[in-house]
Structure formats: C-alpha cells, structure tokens
Amino acid sequence: MEIPLLKVVSLAAAHDGDLLFEGFDLVLGDGDRIGVVGPNGAGKTTLLRLLAGELRPAHGSVTYGPGTRVGYVPQQMPDPDGTVGEFLVGGLGELAGVTARLRELERELAAGGDVLAEFGVVQERWTALEGWTAETRLAEIRQRLGIADLPDDLALRSVSGGEQARLLLARALLAAPDVMVLDEPTNHLDAEGAAWLQEWLRAFPGGVVVVSHDRAFLDAVVSRIVELDGIHDEPQDFPGGGFTAYRVEKQRRWEKLLLEFEAQEKDRRRWEADIERTKQQSLGVELTSGMGAAAPHLKRVARLVARKAKVRERRLRRRMESTRWIARPRTRPPLTLAFPVDDQEAGEVVLKVRELTVAFGDKTLLDAVDVDVRRGDRILVTGRNGAGKTTLMRALAAAGGDEVAVLPQTSDELRSDATVMEFFRSRVPVYVDDAERLLQAHQFGTDQWDVRTRSLSAGELRRLVLAVLVNSPARVLVLDEPTNFLDFDALEVVEEALRRFRGTLLTVSHDRYFAAAVGYSRRWHVAGGGVAES
Structure with a gap:
C-alpha cells in the first residue's frame, strides 16, 4: 500500500473560542489536486496553516509521510525585512546554509587556513543535496515568474504586491517540495504568470492543496473541491472535478432542498434553532457575567459567539436566495434600474x-x-x-x-x-x-x-x-x-x-x-x- 504524503484525521480549528470547522479528513498522495473554497472568514487560511504545520489543531491530527517536504505559499510576505536575494536563498533550506559555509571555507583555504577536513565534509553534503543545480533552478524560476530583473540587494519592502506574490511562490518552489500548500496563489499574478503556474502545477508530481477564488484556475488545476461554507461545521466534499463540476453539484444539492420542501424546512428549522440557541447562550453569558474577574472576558466571548451566529444566518439566507434565483430566475429582484439603452449617437x-x-x-x-x-x-x-x-x-x-x-x-x-x-x-x-x-x-x-x-x-x-x-x-x-x-x-x-x-x-x-x-x-x-x- 502506498504511503500517503499527507494524512489528516478529524481535524478541527477554532479562533478565539469560535469553531471554524470540524471533522475534516484528507489523504493526499502524488498527483492529488485539492481546491479549498468558501467565503472570507470561514477558516480556509487557518486550514492551510494547519496542513503546513504552522498551527496546532484544536482537535485531530496532521501527519506527513517519511521525508515529505511541504512548500507553503501564504497570501502575504510574513516578514518584509531583508532583501530579495536573502529571501530567495532561504528557500533552499539546508542547502542555503551548506552553500554559505562552503563559500566561507573556500575563502579560508585560499588564505591558507587549515580547514581541508571540514571542507571535504561540507562539500560531500553539498553534493548530496545537488547543490550544483541551485543556481540554475533559481535563475529558471526567477525567469519563469517574471522576477529575474529584481536586484538581489533590493529591499523586500520596496517590491510591489505582484512581485511579492511571485517571490513567495519562487521561494516555495526552490525547496523542491513534495506537497504544495498555496493560499490564493493567483492573487496579483497577471495572465502570463497564472498560466505558467497552471502548467507547472499540472506537471508537479506531488500533491497540491490550494485555496483560490480563481474559477478558471480551479477548473484547470484541481480534481476535487472541499468547501468551508460557513454554514455547516463540517467541510463539504465535491469530488470529481474543478470549479464547474463543483458549481453544478452544489446547485443540484441546494435545488433538491428547494424542491423537497419539507426537507428544506426541516434543515432550515434545525439551523435556525441552532442559531437561536447560540444567541440565547450568548445572552445568558452576558446577563450572568456581570460580576467577577472573568466577566469582561466572558462578555467578549459572548459577543464573538453572537456575531458568528449572525454571520452564519446571513450566509444561510444568501445561499438559499442564490439557489432560488438560479433555479427560478423570475423570483430575483431587479439588479439594475430600468435605464433606457444608451444608444444616443451610437459609435460616438x-x-x-x-x-x-x-x-x-x-x-x-x-x-x-x-x-x-x-x-x-x-x-x-x-x-x-x-x-x-x-x-x-x-x-x-x-x-x-x-x-x-x-x-x-x-x-x-x-x-x-x-x-x-x-x-x-x-x-x-x-x-x-x-x-x-x-x-x-x-x-x-x-x-x-x-x-x-x-x-x-x-x-x-x-x-x-x-x-x-x-x-x-x-x-x-x-x-x-x-x-x-x-x-x-x-x-x-x-x-x-x-x-x-x-x-x-x-x-x-x-x-x-x-x-x-x-x-x-x-x-x-x-x-x-x-x-x-x-
């Protein structure tokens, strides 16, 4: 049996005591392409940080196969200090340190230093890490991502949002990862950059988990969609395709609720009862936390819980309305005022x-x-x-x-x-x-x-x-x-x-x-x- 690159069991995450999602399971192997979608605030970035090992889960586990390397591409530069060259070389991992030490030893040898024994050990490790390919790989990746003209000594704070996105991607690719975890990678990328990334991910032999709102990108790259919809606590699974297949299946699932009125009302009553219960719990905490040192904290938690209930209720309403409007277009309110056609002096x-x-x-x-x-x-x-x-x-x-x-x-x-x-x-x-x-x-x-x-x-x-x-x-x-x-x-x-x-x-x-x-x-x-x- 093939050992998976990444295995996730019963994963759950919370923020400020607020449950984002629970019950997430995933087995990722070579060639798997998973797209993660959902509204802002539903926990997509948190999920990726859990998969990349940057956060510890509230419940469940994330385990990696032997020797698996994970390349994580966040939405923003985590630390804007330093230069372009330093940031990219850092993506070489151990090889970066080994190369730097090798260059130091070369200078010491040239100066007559007695470091030949250490030089041999370091050179052997550099060879094992295929250090001779690093410069070529770095040049190729910089060229492909359109950042070849950025000077190595340029401060990271001076580069644009689009250039930062490319630098983040380049650094992750330099580490030769087995798993790519990407958070909105096409943000700030132009059409050429997005097309190159698409082709690269298609040819990438490892596994990919990507958060994206780029529908054409999802269609071209992923074979399964996982949705954190902000309504259900459990992630919703849509196997068998990219965005187009996901959208059709999602619409089918929700239209079924509309057609099966009793089932729809049952689910709606359950959700609304859950939301109302959450509101009452919040109110109860507010009313009973007037005394004691913990009162301000409890009130803050109560406000957060109440806010989540309102957001969840709004998302449910939006989802039901969107489904109804697509299934029954005549029920949609007008999107625009009835302006006359702007045909005055057509061609002017x-x-x-x-x-x-x-x-x-x-x-x-x-x-x-x-x-x-x-x-x-x-x-x-x-x-x-x-x-x-x-x-x-x-x-x-x-x-x-x-x-x-x-x-x-x-x-x-x-x-x-x-x-x-x-x-x-x-x-x-x-x-x-x-x-x-x-x-x-x-x-x-x-x-x-x-x-x-x-x-x-x-x-x-x-x-x-x-x-x-x-x-x-x-x-x-x-x-x-x-x-x-x-x-x-x-x-x-x-x-x-x-x-x-x-x-x-x-x-x-x-x-x-x-x-x-x-x-x-x-x-x-x-x-x-x-x-x-x-």
Whole structure:
C-alpha cells in the first residue's frame, strides 16, 4: 500500500473560542489536486496553516509521510525585512546554509587556513543535496515568474504586491517540495504568470492543496473541491472535478432542498434553532457575567459567539436566495434600474486620450498612447502587472468627467459612519422601497441596511460599490480588477448585473471566467509602453 504524503484525521480549528470547522479528513498522495473554497472568514487560511504545520489543531491530527517536504505559499510576505536575494536563498533550506559555509571555507583555504577536513565534509553534503543545480533552478524560476530583473540587494519592502506574490511562490518552489500548500496563489499574478503556474502545477508530481477564488484556475488545476461554507461545521466534499463540476453539484444539492420542501424546512428549522440557541447562550453569558474577574472576558466571548451566529444566518439566507434565483430566475429582484439603452449617437467617441506618456523613474509605462472609447463599447483591458493598465484607466476616467464612474482596485477610502442604505441612496437617487429591492438583489438583506460601511468586510464593501455603480446615472463604467475580494456567490451577482448594464464598460481583469461571463466587444493589451487591440 502506498504511503500517503499527507494524512489528516478529524481535524478541527477554532479562533478565539469560535469553531471554524470540524471533522475534516484528507489523504493526499502524488498527483492529488485539492481546491479549498468558501467565503472570507470561514477558516480556509487557518486550514492551510494547519496542513503546513504552522498551527496546532484544536482537535485531530496532521501527519506527513517519511521525508515529505511541504512548500507553503501564504497570501502575504510574513516578514518584509531583508532583501530579495536573502529571501530567495532561504528557500533552499539546508542547502542555503551548506552553500554559505562552503563559500566561507573556500575563502579560508585560499588564505591558507587549515580547514581541508571540514571542507571535504561540507562539500560531500553539498553534493548530496545537488547543490550544483541551485543556481540554475533559481535563475529558471526567477525567469519563469517574471522576477529575474529584481536586484538581489533590493529591499523586500520596496517590491510591489505582484512581485511579492511571485517571490513567495519562487521561494516555495526552490525547496523542491513534495506537497504544495498555496493560499490564493493567483492573487496579483497577471495572465502570463497564472498560466505558467497552471502548467507547472499540472506537471508537479506531488500533491497540491490550494485555496483560490480563481474559477478558471480551479477548473484547470484541481480534481476535487472541499468547501468551508460557513454554514455547516463540517467541510463539504465535491469530488470529481474543478470549479464547474463543483458549481453544478452544489446547485443540484441546494435545488433538491428547494424542491423537497419539507426537507428544506426541516434543515432550515434545525439551523435556525441552532442559531437561536447560540444567541440565547450568548445572552445568558452576558446577563450572568456581570460580576467577577472573568466577566469582561466572558462578555467578549459572548459577543464573538453572537456575531458568528449572525454571520452564519446571513450566509444561510444568501445561499438559499442564490439557489432560488438560479433555479427560478423570475423570483430575483431587479439588479439594475430600468435605464433606457444608451444608444444616443451610437459609435460616438465618449472617451479619448492622445499622446499619453507616463514614466516612473527610468521606466516608461506608456509612450505616446492614443486610444478612443465609443459609446456602447465593452472593452477588456489586459497586460502584465506594472504595464500601465491602471494608469491608462485613470487617464480615461479623468477625460470623461461626470459621465464616468470608477471602481478602483481597493475601496477602503469609502469607509465611513454612513449605513449601507445611506451610502446607496446618497449615490443612487431612488425611493426607499426601490433601494431595498436593489440591495436585496445584491445580497444585502434587511439586517445589513443599517450596518455602517466602516464595519463591512472588503468583499461586502466591494459588492456595495458595484451595486452603486451599475445603478448610477453614469453611463460609462471603468472597473479596475472588479473581482478582488468577492466570493463565488457575489461574483455571480456582479456578473449578472454587468451583463444587464446598458452603458459603456471598460474592465481591467485577469479573471478569464469573469471576462467571458460579462462579455466584451473589444480587447486592449497593454505592453511595451503601448496599447494593442485584438
């Protein structure tokens, strides 16, 4: 019987006493490709850190096969101190130390030092570790991931988010792991980088566990999906395919609950009873913890438990609504206002830039670029990270004035004390009942209308801003990486809303699935200081 690379038995994890998941079992062998999906906060990153040995489980076990090496790629650089060269060489593991010592001994020998015996031992170990391949491997990986031009002495704090993602991946690959554990590896990767990673993982002989919201990537790489849905305590297993197969099977499972009404109501009552019981326990702790030294801690735990109950309830509602809307489209509230088709002077140039030249230091991003946007265009903008896509979008938006609405890559600057309803109505001039229907369609239930925008998650804020944009009077939308921070259910809503949008649309995106779902009539590729249309 083949010994597995990784074996997980009855794994459970908690955060601040709050159960994230339990009962997770996994046997990972050579060639296995597991995708982990789920909403933010459900425990996906925690699961990966448990598999990588960075955390200890609350219950259960994670064991590795003899000699198994695990390469873990987190979402962010754990320690931004140091230089690019030091960080990458650290990925060589033992070989890094052996090589450094070998070089020291070489210098001592050249100076006449009596270190020949140690030199022989260290050189033998360097040979056993195939040290002669390290420089070639490092150069190849840097070239493939587009970081060959980063100087070894460049401070890690000075590299961009996309370059950090590539450095993290490169360091993990240098260790020649048997198991790859990757947390959102295509974040910040451009299309070329993501395509290379896809091909590399296909050829990788070991096992892979990857958290990703990149649907095309999941379809291309994984053969099984595990979902932490934030509703069930136990992870949900979807064997037999990538995202497409998972989505079909998930929809089938939930539609069965809708069709079998009694079963649906039974499950709903069970979940709601569980949620209500959790709320009552929380209230009980609040009421009985007024005295004693432990009272502040108990109250804090009670608040956390109550918050989890609300989040779980919201996720259940969203899941049921999404399933019903897909199964019965006519039941979906309107996603967009009934604007007339923007066909006034069809083909009219609504945005243009001429002789646009932008440089940063010695690097010229855009060199004398001329582009036109015509009314009704749906333009997909692609290009490598740092090619100048965002710069081009900013120039076009500035040229359009009030007719243009812009979605930046991040929306944190929009956080305030305004509620969801106030934020929406301040930007979309509609009556309250119309605002309620539109917000409902964009997955903001009644319990969220009075929530302040500063309390929303990154994904919720992104979804709210997109709901505003597709319903704003502006008839030209400029969207920079609109899929950032969105989970699968939110992506489907946004894609449907943008399909219904009748104005002019410019979208910067590396998400092939999103581009195909929304549709485009023109494509611009930004590279080498210019813009090529295809």
